[in-house]
Amino acid sequence: MEMDTDTDSAPPTMQPPPPPLPPRPPRRSPSVSLGLASPGDALGSLLQLQVAPATTAVSSIDISTLSFPDGSRGTFSRAASRTTTRAASTTASGYATPTHDTLGALGALPARANLADGSDSMSLMSFAPTLRPPGDLASLVAGELNRKSPAWMLLRSQSATVQPFETSVERGPSTTSALAGFESEFDDIPDRSAVTADEDRLALWKAKLKHYMILSSAGKPIYSRHGDLGLVNSYMGIVQTIISFYEGAQNPLLGFTAGNARFVIATEGPLYLVAISRLGESDAQLRSQLDALYMQILSTLTLPTLQNIFVHRPSTDLRKPLEGTESLLSSLADSFTRGSPSALLGALECLRLRKSQRHSINNAFLKLRGDRLLYGLIVAGGKLVSVIRPRKHSLHPSDLQLIFNMLFTSGGIRAGGGENWIPLCLPAFNNRGYLYMYVSFFGDEGFPGSPGSARNKPAAPREGAEQPHPPSSPLSSQRGQPEQAEEDEIAIILISTDKESFFELKEMRDSVAHQLAKNGSLAIIKEAVRSGRPSVAAIAPGAQISHFLYKSRANVQFCMASLDQPAFGSGSTISSKTVTRRRLMSLYHELHASMHAKHSHLKVLHCVGDAAASLAWITPVFEFYCVAGPNISRALVTQGANKIIQWARREEERLFIIGGGVF
Amino acid sequence: MAARGPPGARGMGNRFAQFKLVLLGESAVGKSSIVLRFVKDQFDSYRESTIGAAFLTQTISLDETTTVKFEIWDTAGQERYKSLAPMYYRNANCAVVVYDITQASSLDKAKAWVKELQRQANENIIIALAGNKLDLVTDEPDKRAITAEEAESYANEAGLLFFETSAKTAENVAELFTAIAKRLPLDQSPRLGGRGERVTLAPESANTEAGGPCAC
Numbered sequence: 001m002e003m004d005t006d007t008d009s010a011p012p013t014m015q016p017p018p019p020p021l022p023p024r025p026p027r028r029s030p031s032v033s034l035g036l037a038s039p040g041d042a043l044g045s046l047l048q049l050q051v052a053p054a055t056t057a058v059s060s061i062d063i064s065t066l067s068f069p070d071g072s073r074g075t076f077s078r079a080a081s082r083t084t085t086r087a088a089s090t091t092a093s094g095y096a097t098p099t100h101d102t103l104g105a106l107g108a109l110p111a112r113a114n115l116a117d118g119s120d121s122m123s124l125m126s127f128a129p130t131l132r133p134p135g136d137l138a139s140l141v142a143g144e145l146n147r148k149s150p151a152w153m154l155l156r157s158q159s160a161t162v163q164p165f166e167t168s169v170e171r172g173p174s175t176t177s178a179l180a181g182f183e184s185e186f187d188d189i190p191d192r193s194a195v196t197a198d199e200d201r202l203a204l205w206k207a208k209l210k211h212y213m214i215l216s217s218a219g220k221p222i223y224s225r226h227g228d229l230g231l232v233n234s235y236m237g238i239v240q241t242i243i244s245f246y247e248g249a250q251n252p253l254l255g256f257t258a259g260n261a262r263f264v265i266a267t268e269g270p271l272y273l274v275a276i277s278r279l280g281e282s283d284a285q286l287r288s289q290l291d292a293l294y295m296q297i298l299s300t301l302t303l304p305t306l307q308n309i310f311v312h313r314p315s316t317d318l319r320k321p322l323e324g325t326e327s328l329l330s331s332l333a334d335s336f337t338r339g340s341p342s343a344l345l346g347a348l349e350c351l352r353l354r355k356s357q358r359h360s361i362n363n364a365f366l367k368l369r370g371d372r373l374l375y376g377l378i379v380a381g382g383k384l385v386s387v388i389r390p391r392k393h394s395l396h397p398s399d400l401q402l403i404f405n406m407l408f409t410s411g412g413i414r415a416g417g418g419e420n421w422i423p424l425c426l427p428a429f430n431n432r433g434y435l436y437m438y439v440s441f442f443g444d445e446g447f448p449g450s451p452g453s454a455r456n457k458p459a460a461p462r463e464g465a466e467q468p469h470p471p472s473s474p475l476s477s478q479r480g481q482p483e484q485a486e487e488d489e490i491a492i493i494l495i496s497t498d499k500e501s502f503f504e505l506k507e508m509r510d511s512v513a514h515q516l517a518k519n520g521s522l523a524i525i526k527e528a529v530r531s532g533r534p535s536v537a538a539i540a541p542g543a544q545i546s547h548f549l550y551k552s553r554a555n556v557q558f559c560m561a562s563l564d565q566p567a568f569g570s571g572s573t574i575s576s577k578t579v580t581r582r583r584l585m586s587l588y589h590e591l592h593a594s595m596h597a598k599h600s601h602l603k604v605l606h607c608v609g610d611a612a613a614s615l616a617w618i619t620p621v622f623e624f625y626c627v628a629g630p631n632i633s634r635a636l637v638t639q640g641a642n643k644i645i646q647w648a649r650r651e652e653e654r655l656f657i658i659g660g661g662v663f
Numbered sequence: 664m665a666a667r668g669p670p671g672a673r674g675m676g677n678r679f680a681q682f683k684l685v686l687l688g689e690s691a692v693g694k695s696s697i698v699l700r701f702v703k704d705q706f707d708s709y710r711e712s713t714i715g716a717a718f719l720t721q722t723i724s725l726d727e728t729t730t731v732k733f734e735i736w737d738t739a740g741q742e743r744y745k746s747l748a749p750m751y752y753r754n755a756n757c758a759v760v761v762y763d764i765t766q767a768s769s770l771d772k773a774k775a776w777v778k779e780l781q782r783q784a785n786e787n788i789i790i791a792l793a794g795n796k797l798d799l800v801t802d803e804p805d806k807r808a809i810t811a812e813e814a815e816s817y818a819n820e821a822g823l824l825f826f827e828t829s830a831k832t833a834e835n836v837a838e839l840f841t842a843i844a845k846r847l848p849l850d851q852s853p854r855l856g857g858r859g860e861r862v863t864l865a866p867e868s869a870n871t872e873a874g875g876p877c878a879c
Contacts, residue, residue: 300743301743321742324711325714327711327712328714411711412710415711417702417719418717418718418719418735418737420715420716420718421717422714423715423744423747424714424715437715506718
């Protein structure tokens with residue numbers, strides 16, 4: 001089905017959305033419109049674009065019975081067979097997702113062609129099995145949909161190697177306009193100076209694709225990801241005026257679209273949090289990002305403190321109490337802008353270890369537990385290795401996200417090189433009080449063999465101060481260097497409710513470290529970190545899938561394939577890598593938004609765009625998203641997906657921490 | 664404080680002493696940078712704020728036979744952490760109060776810390792005043808907001824050691840800590856050599872019972 005994201009289906013989201021348009025007959029035969037990159041075709045498809053931009057072909061399959069890889073079967077309530085293009089589904093759900101295509105429709109017309117050009121979701125081919133009776137997944141996959149002429153098969157056999165996003169890269173910057181300028185997204189806006197005029201700084205500011213702003217309900221600016229507050233002050237004022245207008249009418253403003261930017265507003269007590277995105281995230285996704293920023297603020301202040309501040313003086317400048325945490329907010333914000341699978345799925349990633357290995361780490365950890373310990377974590381390369389916790393309490397992923405951000409994404413703690421004692425509030429655990437967190441990174445410089453030696457890490461000798469011990473190994477000086485970065489660092493995190501328990505936890509750390517070094521666990525952890533995430537080829541040989549995310553819903557954890565492959569920019573420059581990864585993450589965000597749109601009840605979603613084919617599959621057990629090259633048939637994608645899911649189910653106890661150590 | 668006989672941990676005739684040191688001062692004056700310079704001989708111009716407090720150790724030799732180990736609490740300077748400060752200076756033997764010589768207000772804050780230490784901390788605490796960011800004024804003397812004379816006369820008045828330092832160029836950083844070590848009562852310090860060192864944050868237990876539960 002060819003379906004325009006018609007402008008008449010659009011205007012802004014606060015009006016009740018019109019019903020989805022009925023399907024139209026295909027305009028062209030699929031073989032032509034699939035648009036292999038022959039010059040003539042490309043031209044034709046570009047022309048086509050001007051007429052009918054940015055539709056994504058989405059074929060939804062509503063299935064009554066699903067076979068799970070483990071052989072069990074699940075039965076799901078089945079909605080009537082229907083076809084959903086994303087544009088229709090998202091607006092129809094009342095959710096008004098500003099994915100690229102809807103944005104084109106919602107935004108001003110002139111911006112549309114420009115925006116639509118080559119956005120990830122653009123599709124030249126559109127077909128959907130609407131006219132077919134809903135059937136079993138297998139019959140759909142094997143059906144005549146994939147039956148093509150011999151000539152087509154020949155062509156296809158040569159095109160199967162096209163990697164996802166390859167075409168959009170080859171076509172140059174004009175077709176990647178949705179992410180144009182993403183390379184410089186994280187560059188700082190220069191300070192006000194004689195050299196840089198305010199207009200230029202403002203232009204740089206406006207060129208950013210993503211903004212986060214936090215202000216008090218009295219209109220005092222608190223935080224802006226880009227631009228100093230002097231620069232954005234007047235915009236904060238405008239935002240405050242708009243929001244409070246609706247607040248006054250007892251009809252809080254949740255979001256609106258301006259041009260190709262989506263604004264989402266969250267009101268949290270005395271705070272307004274605003275996300276402005278041109279990256280095509282859904283409202284729900286942006287809202288969860290704002291929620292994480294709010295949690296970061298609570299983690300610094302606690303809820304009662306925050307409330308007290310504003311009860312007594314509504315005009316308080318919150319920047320002072322939050323001083324020094326801007327970098328935490330920014331690193332959190334940037335991880336969302338880069339695209340974080342963990343934030344998208346609301347899940348954590350664990351280090352893959354054998355069950356027995358994890359077991360022995362847990363046991364050593366549990367055995368050496370101090371009396372005043374609440375939670376103990378071992379984290380390596382940003383992935384969870386081991387958790388121990390009281391029976392009554394489990395750790396909430398959003399709290400762990402804050403801790404991981406503090407330790408791994410923002411460099412402050414790692415750079416210090418010491419042991420840290422940090423009062424913090426874990427809002428999902430208890431937003432009313434502080435816990436105390438002991439953090440220590442295991443350096444590279446030979447693991448402390450004995451508790452005493454762990455702290456004796458003298459620096460290079462200085463004049464006037466003779467070195468009493470032999471100088472430390474040269475490796476120790478690397479520890480503070482950023483390029484060594486998060487990837488292979490192992491940290492131990494011990495959390496207590498008692499602010500005086502530093503030395504008890506420090507002692508525990510030393511004995512755990514000693515034990516892990518002795519029983520070889522530390523070497524195993526290091527090795528697991530070094531070998532990284534598995535590639536799809538290693539998991540499911542022959543599968544045509546380029547990348548996947550698999551979330552175990554019961555464990556609230558996920559695993560993913562290695563990003564270290566040419567399709568995702570390994571080996572290329574850092575900036576193009578950032579763009580390619582964002583493109584991949586944007587695709588995942590779109591899949592995720594479609595699957596989780598209100599009232600959509602989708603189980604399986606297969607999308608074909610000109611840049612990539614993708615599949616999303618949700619069952620009560622897992623959520624699975626994968627991406628393949630644009631010419632990979634649905635049969636092959638499904639086959640690959642099945643292999644990967646089987647692998648994930650089989651390896652469940654290695655990939656995920658199930659339960660953790662409980663005391 | 665228990666004075667113990669000649670320490671034997673480092674061999675006959677050698678003295679080994681261990682002291683608790685706390686760094687205080689307004690945020691962004693360079694406390695962590697001074698510590699990083701002292702402990703690791705490194706400098707990082709884009710350092711992020713300390714969160715909470717960091718605990719580091721460094722050992723220096725005063726002379727052939729005397730070794731001093733500092734257990735350093737590097738505290739965060741933000742106002743919201745102020746209520747936790749007593750926990751860190753409670754049993755400190757020495758303190759370094761840092762200000763930024765290019766920020767006039769930071770000396771006022773430093774003076775307030777000195778006052779608090781003299782009122783609340785150990786009676787015999789050795790306090791050093793450090794005016795940091797000396798490197799900034801070598802090229803541009805205009806940037807200086809607090810003269811060395813002004814700060815020094817205050818330091819003398821209040822009985823503090825005084826140095827102007829630069830964590831960036833390392834100027835006076837080692838000297839600062841060496842001077843403190845020399846001032847400390849080496850023979851009366853709690854001696855907790857070897858691996859049994861155990862100084863707790865709790866008010867009474869620390870230092871008074873050297874060699875307590877895990878006797879050396």
